[in-house]
Amino acid sequence: MRPNKNEESVTRRDFLAGAAYGTVGLALGLNSACSEAGKDTAVSFDPVSMAKSLFRAENPVSRVVLVRDERALDADHNINAGVVAEMIDAAVKTLSGEKDAARAWQHYVRPQDTVGVKYTRCESVRVHTEQEVIDAIVARLADAGVAKERIQAADYGLRLKQCTALINVPTIKVHPLTGIAVSLKNYINFTGRESSYHHEGSVKLGEAWLLPDVQGKTRLIIVDALRPYFGPGPQVSPVHRWDYRGILAGTDPVAIDAISLAIAQAKRNLFKGEEWIISPPPTSIATADTVYHLGTSDPLKIQLIRQGWEKDALV
Amino acid sequence: MTLSTQAPMADALRQPTSAARSLAVAVALVVLGAWAAGRARGEEKMEQLLPAKTAGWSAAGADRYYTRDNIFEYMDGAGEIYLAYDFQRLLVREYEKRAAPRIIAEIYQMSSSEDAYGIFSHDPEGQPVTLGQGAIYGAGLLRFWKDRIFVRVLAEKETAAAKAAVMALGKSIDATIPRAGKKPRLLTALPLPGLLRESVHYFHTQVSLNAHYFLADSNLLNLSPRTEVVLARYLRNGRRVRLLLCRYANAVAAKAAFEQFNRIYFHDRSAPKLPGRVEKVERGEFVSARWDETFLILVFEARDPRTCEALTETVVKRVREVFR
Numbered sequence: 001m002r003p004n005k006n007e008e009s010v011t012r013r014d015f016l017a018g019a020a021y022g023t024v025g026l027a028l029g030l031n032s033a034c035s036e037a038g039k040d041t042a043v044s045f046d047p048v049s050m051a052k053s054l055f056r057a058e059n060p061v062s063r064v065v066l067v068r069d070e071r072a073l074d075a076d077h078n079i080n081a082g083v084v085a086e087m088i089d090a091a092v093k094t095l096s097g098e099k100d101a102a103r104a105w106q107h108y109v110r111p112q113d114t115v116g117v118k119y120t121r122c123e124s125v126r127v128h129t130e131q132e133v134i135d136a137i138v139a140r141l142a143d144a145g146v147a148k149e150r151i152q153a154a155d156y157g158l159r160l161k162q163c164t165a166l167i168n169v170p171t172i173k174v175h176p177l178t179g180i181a182v183s184l185k186n187y188i189n190f191t192g193r194e195s196s197y198h199h200e201g202s203v204k205l206g207e208a209w210l211l212p213d214v215q216g217k218t219r220l221i222i223v224d225a226l227r228p229y230f231g232p233g234p235q236v237s238p239v240h241r242w243d244y245r246g247i248l249a250g251t252d253p254v255a256i257d258a259i260s261l262a263i264a265q266a267k268r269n270l271f272k273g274e275e276w277i278i279s280p281p282p283t284s285i286a287t288a289d290t291v292y293h294l295g296t297s298d299p300l301k302i303q304l305i306r307q308g309w310e311k312d313a314l315v
Numbered sequence: 316m317t318l319s320t321q322a323p324m325a326d327a328l329r330q331p332t333s334a335a336r337s338l339a340v341a342v343a344l345v346v347l348g349a350w351a352a353g354r355a356r357g358e359e360k361m362e363q364l365l366p367a368k369t370a371g372w373s374a375a376g377a378d379r380y381y382t383r384d385n386i387f388e389y390m391d392g393a394g395e396i397y398l399a400y401d402f403q404r405l406l407v408r409e410y411e412k413r414a415a416p417r418i419i420a421e422i423y424q425m426s427s428s429e430d431a432y433g434i435f436s437h438d439p440e441g442q443p444v445t446l447g448q449g450a451i452y453g454a455g456l457l458r459f460w461k462d463r464i465f466v467r468v469l470a471e472k473e474t475a476a477a478k479a480a481v482m483a484l485g486k487s488i489d490a491t492i493p494r495a496g497k498k499p500r501l502l503t504a505l506p507l508p509g510l511l512r513e514s515v516h517y518f519h520t521q522v523s524l525n526a527h528y529f530l531a532d533s534n535l536l537n538l539s540p541r542t543e544v545v546l547a548r549y550l551r552n553g554r555r556v557r558l559l560l561c562r563y564a565n566a567v568a569a570k571a572a573f574e575q576f577n578r579i580y581f582h583d584r585s586a587p588k589l590p591g592r593v594e595k596v597e598r599g600e601f602v603s604a605r606w607d608e609t610f611l612i613l614v615f616e617a618r619d620p621r622t623c624e625a626l627t628e629t630v631v632k633r634v635r636e637v638f639r
Contacts, residue, residue, distance in 0.1 A: 009531040009579050016597045076472065124390035124421075126469075176396055176526035194391055199522055200532060232438050232526060234393035238454035238473065239440050274555070280525040283532070 015281055022286040023298045026054065027261045028277060029269070052315060054262055060303035061296050062252035064259050067091045068309040072226055072245040079226065084247070085136035088222060090307055091249035092140070095220075102143040108219040108251075109165050111145035116163035116217075117153035119224075120170050120186050126236050127173040133224045133247075137167060156189055160213035168221040168253065172260045174240075174268070176233035178202040179282030182260040183221045183253040184294070190214055205284035206292030209253070221256050223248035228260075230267045242267060245309065254288045254295030255302045259315060261285060262299075266314040361406040361422050364464070364491045370480035372410035372418055381405040399522045400434045401426040401540065410484070416455075416472035418480055422488070423465040428496020429543075433517040435460040437526070440513075444482075447489045448496070452478075457485045462496035464488075501543045501562055504637045506629040511555065514548035528557065528615075535579055536561055536611065537572045551622045559613040560630060566608050573606035576613070580604075591627065593620040607631050609638075 014020040016030060055064070067087045071080055089101040098104035109115055117137055119129035134153050141151050152158055158166075170186035177198040178185055187208040188194050197205050209215065225248055231240025244263070250256045261282060268276040289297040296302060304315060367374050379389070382404055386394040389405065397405075403424045410418040425431045432449070441453030447466070450459030455473035459466050468484050470477035499517050516527050519542055521534045527546055530536070536559075538544065543562040548555050563569040577587035580602070581594050591605030591612075603623035605612040612630050614623040 006531075006533045006535060006575060006579060009533040009535055011531040011535065011580055012529055013580065013597055015529065122391055125393055175392065177392065177522065181392070189391075195387065195395065198392065198395060199525070231440065234396035234437065234526075235390060235467070237438055237440060237456050238469075239456070241454075277529070279527060279529040280532075281529055 021281050021283055022290055023258070024261070024281055024283070024286045026299050027258045027285070027297065028265045028281075029262070029275075030277070052313075054299040055259060055302045055304035055315060057299070057301050057303045061298075061301040062250065062255035063095065063303045063305060064248060064250040064252070064255050065091045065094045065305045065307065066225075066246055066248050066259070066313070066315070067094075067307045068244070068246045068313060070245060070309045070311070073243045077227060077243060079130055079132045081132040081135065084130070084132045084226070085139070087247040087308070088133070088136045088140070088249070091222065091247050092220070094305055094307060095249050095251075101140060105140045105144035108167075109141060109144050109146055111147070113146055113165040114150045114162050115141055115146055115152070115165045115167060116158040116160065117141070117151065117167045117169055118158060118186055119153065119155055120181075121155040124235055125173070125233075127171045127227075127229045127241070129169050129171055129224045130226055133169060133222070133226070137169060137222060141167070158190075160190065160211075163213075163217060165219045166214070166217045168218055169224060170221075171224045172228035172244075172264055173236070174230045174233070174264050174278055177280070178205065178284055179278050179280050180257065180261050180264060180285075182223060182257045184209070184257050184284050184288050187214060199280075202280075203283045203287045203291075206288040206294055209288070209294050210292060218253070219251070221248075221250055221253055223256060223260060225260070225263070228264060228267070230264045230271065240271075244312075244314075246313075252295035252302075254285060254297045256295075257282070257285045257288070258297040258299065258302065259304055263314050270314075361404060361424060362408075364422055364488050365406070365408050365420055366484070366487050369410060369418075369484040369487060370476070372412040372415070372480050372484075375409050375411040375417075379407040381407070395522055396437060396526065397423065397434060399518065399520045399540075400430040402430075402434070410480070412480075416470050416474060416477050418477065418484065419467075419469045419471070420484060420488070421467040421469075423467075425463050425465060428460075428462050429499040429517070431460040431463050431465045431496065432498050433519075434465045436516045437518075437523070439515070446485050447492070448498070450485070452482070455481065457481050459485060459489065461489060461492045462494055464492055499543060499545070500637065501545050501560065504560065504630065504633045505545060505547055505558075506549075506626075506633055509549040509551055511548045511550060514546075516546045518544050518546075524559075528559070530559075531579070535576060537563075537568065537575065542568075549626060551626065552618065554616075554618050554622075556617045556622055556626065557615040558626060558630065559611075559615070560634075561611040561613075563609050563611070569609045569611050570606050572611050573604060576604050576611070593623045595620075603627055605631065607634060610634050 010020040067090045071083045093104045096104040096107040121128045168183045170183050173181045175181040191208050225246035227241050229236050229241050288294045381389045406422040408420045441451035444450045444452045447459035447461035455470040457468040468481045521538045541564045545560045547558050593603040601617040603614045605627045617623045
């Protein structure tokens with residue numbers, strides 16, 4: 001008789017006790033919940049301070065830069081392309097340690113590269129990578145010496161075999177099947193079997209990064225965090241988008257996603273005025289760390305460098 | 316060989332024999348029957364629900380239709396939630412007006428009014444408005460349900476004029492749907508005192524449960540398209556507790572789910588205490604499970620065992636009143 005798969009379930013209890021999904025619980029602000037069953041530990045509710053206490057590694061394995069600018073969006077959510085380009089420049093310069101933007105980009109691409117800029121654009125879900133972000137990145141790739149004809153920017157249809165370098169340009173959206181969708185999930189359509197990586201299958205999302213035409217090609221991740229989404233889905237309700245006015249940059253997709261997760265979780269808690277845990281837990285982040293070794297999700301190994309506008313940064 | 320297998324059909328087409336005529340009549344009857352069945356279900360009327368113009372906006376581009384087979388072409392990453400509600404067809408029509416935001420109307424035809432309510436209940440956030448059998452508006456997005464239809468109308472950017480057009484379009488669609496449908500009967504089993512109405516979700520399967528409330532990474536409650544589930548929150552002694560009420564096809568299935576929950580969630584491999592139990596779990600919270608005929612009643616996040624027991628007892632009483 002086959003063993004019942006359910007008998008080996010990871011349950012909500014395991015998750016809340018910190019016994020499942022590695023450090024994802026920490027990024028969700030559940031560290032105060034790590035208690036033994038039966039102990040009467042009231043959960044402190046201060047989502048911002050919980051999130052802000054994370055990602056302060058002094059000897060980091062991964063660094064992530066967060067740049068925010070109040071001028072990036074106006075009151076009607078219109079994007080200021082010039083400001084967004086400045087934010088991306090600032091993020092990449094800080095990440096690389098260069099003072100000049102073109103030189104900063106040369107840390108990540110070479111003139112002989114064929115570069116794929118993988119953005120996200122779903123017709124019905126409508127949390128697209130903004131065109132202004134894509135345009136700024138493509139312009140900087142050209143400034144770094146990559147010929148225009150060697151730059152591809154697409155959601156679907158990147159000619160991966162030709163690409164020698166990938167720039168991953170996702171948005172941040174809470175997702176009803178995978179918990180959250182940021183840089184790790186942005187490669188899901190490289191698999192050609194998107195649905196099989198949803199729901200329970202999202203634990204294997206890291207596989208997309210190990211496909212022969214993908215593995216080792218990601219040079220830089222730039223997250224469009226101008227207007228993330230934090231609601232229950234399935235499609236986006238504008239009620240659950242907010243003007244965060246941020247750009248994240250890094251090279252570690254797991255660290256990037258862990259920080260994005262903390263931002264989205266803090267926003268959900270603030271919105272409801274109580275703990276509103278992202279569901280289902282984003283197992284793809286934990287397994288990208290522990291199974292696929294794509295980076296680290298451990299806040300103690302991630303250093304977040306914040307620049308610019310600090311109001312409601314949430315992390 | 317290939318040619319020889321095709322020959323009889325080719326011959327039949329050139330020279331209709333009585334067998335070919337019978338085949339043709341049979342095919343025609345099948346097609347006619349399918350058309351009639353579709354007509355009876357109102358499927359051909361989807362486009363009739365949408366006007367060509369509304370408040371200065373005009374339909375632009377071709378209507379687009381999606382079915383269970385190609386829903387992912389429209390909503391990659393979200394289609395599973397609709398499929399979990401037995402979604403049948405989707406019509407998308409866009410409206411344009413010069414120097415104004417686009418408006419996108421989506422008409423979802425579900426297989427039952429209960430499922431139209433169910434998908435509507437997935438995201439209840441927004442301001443309630445009077446439309447259909449339940450409607451919510453927020454920041455440019457109108458959602459409502461009526462009969463077997465779930466409607467989303469979205470202005471790409473909210474302006475006063477766009478909001479007025481969205482509401483006008485909603486009213487027009489509402490008026491075109493001829494009748495109301497039934498709400499899930501299971502909802503009537505919810506006790507009303509302390510119920511947080513905006514917290515109620517109705518669904519069938521694990522995909523939906525996990526999107527709202529992660530219980531386990533496997534199908535711990537053996538949920539299936541045949542199960543009906545209501546997730547709701549109650550205010551009890553100043554604290555919000557969560558009720559999960561599951562209705563199974565039969566008592567055997569309900570008992571099996573109870574036993575599995577007992578075994579895995581309460582880590583108890585011995586025979587479960589019938590008809591239910593309360594346990595203290597992580598964060599000092601109490602969780603209870605109760606089996607009652609075809610129902611499984613779970614209470615989470617309670618501060619004390621009495622809260623679990625009292626809510627469960629009230630639900631059991633209601634369930635028996637409604638279903639027996």
